[in-house]
Amino acid sequence: MKLLIFSKNNINLIEIINYFMYKLYIFDLDGTLSDSRDGITRSYQYALKQFGIEQNDIDILAKHIGPSIHDVFREHYGIQDTKKAEKHFRNYYVDKGIFEHRMYEGVDKLFMKLENKKVALATSKPYVYAKKILASYGIDKYFDVVYGSNLDGTKSMKKDLISNVLNEFDFSNDEVVMVGDRSYDIEGAKQNGISSIGVTYGYGTKEELLMSGADMVLDTVNMLYNYL
Numbered sequence: 001m002k003l004l005i006f007s008k009n010n011i012n013l014i015e016i017i018n019y020f021m022y023k024l025y026i027f028d029l030d031g032t033l034s035d036s037r038d039g040i041t042r043s044y045q046y047a048l049k050q051f052g053i054e055q056n057d058i059d060i061l062a063k064h065i066g067p068s069i070h071d072v073f074r075e076h077y078g079i080q081d082t083k084k085a086e087k088h089f090r091n092y093y094v095d096k097g098i099f100e101h102r103m104y105e106g107v108d109k110l111f112m113k114l115e116n117k118k119v120a121l122a123t124s125k126p127y128v129y130a131k132k133i134l135a136s137y138g139i140d141k142y143f144d145v146v147y148g149s150n151l152d153g154t155k156s157m158k159k160d161l162i163s164n165v166l167n168e169f170d171f172s173n174d175e176v177v178m179v180g181d182r183s184y185d186i187e188g189a190k191q192n193g194i195s196s197i198g199v200t201y202g203y204g205t206k207e208e209l210l211m212s213g214a215d216m217v218l219d220t221v222n223m224l225y226n227y228l
Contacts, residue, residue, distance in 0.1 A: 024171050028180035029123035031202025039100030040065050047088035065203045066182035068156040103137040106221040111142035121146040122161040158188030186212035
């Protein structure tokens with residue numbers, strides 16, 4: 001598949017029209033639909049403090065949005081008792097963090113435009129939290145299926161979440177596209193043999209998305225809307 005990179009001042013409408021084949025759109029949540037930076041980074045800060053770790057660089061913490069929190073605690077901070085770390089994280093998140101987020105402007109219009117398509121969510125965030133966030137935005141009605149992780153951190157691999165979504169429908173791979181802001185979204189799509197759109201308004205960079213093999217990279221929600 002040809003790699004397409006669009007910026008605000010460079011949109012090839014003919015190539016965009018060629019992509020109007022998708023029947024199933026799979027979306028990531030954090031950094032794609034929801035700006036959850038404050039709630040998640042503050043949850044990480046709180047959990048890390050319980051282990052005597054001070055991390056005040058919000059940009060560093062924001063890079064942890066997307067992957068499994070168990071992996072973040074273990075691989076980036078050397079915390080072996082990831083269940084205890086997760087408990088601290090959840091204590092803050094459930095009490096405060098889950099409310100410290102906002103939907104990106106224009107996202108609601110995306111789903112109004114996709115009302116005749118199948119729409120799914122594949123997020124490493126626990127399913128129960130993902131459902132609450134979609135409902136709080138009033139966009140839960142647009143999703144045919146929602147897949148998230150378990151509260152204990154299991155079933156959080158993006159490739160598996162996407163696979164679960166695909167098993168719900170009878171579409172060929174070229175009729176499905178994954179939309180996300182991190183390498184995990186793009187790699188998960190590639191591992192399942194489907195197309196991917198990387199968005200740079202979230203927490204990943206254009207370089208990260210290109211290195212992961214995104215078929216298209218878009219800079220704004222409005223560009224994503226025009227493409228869909």
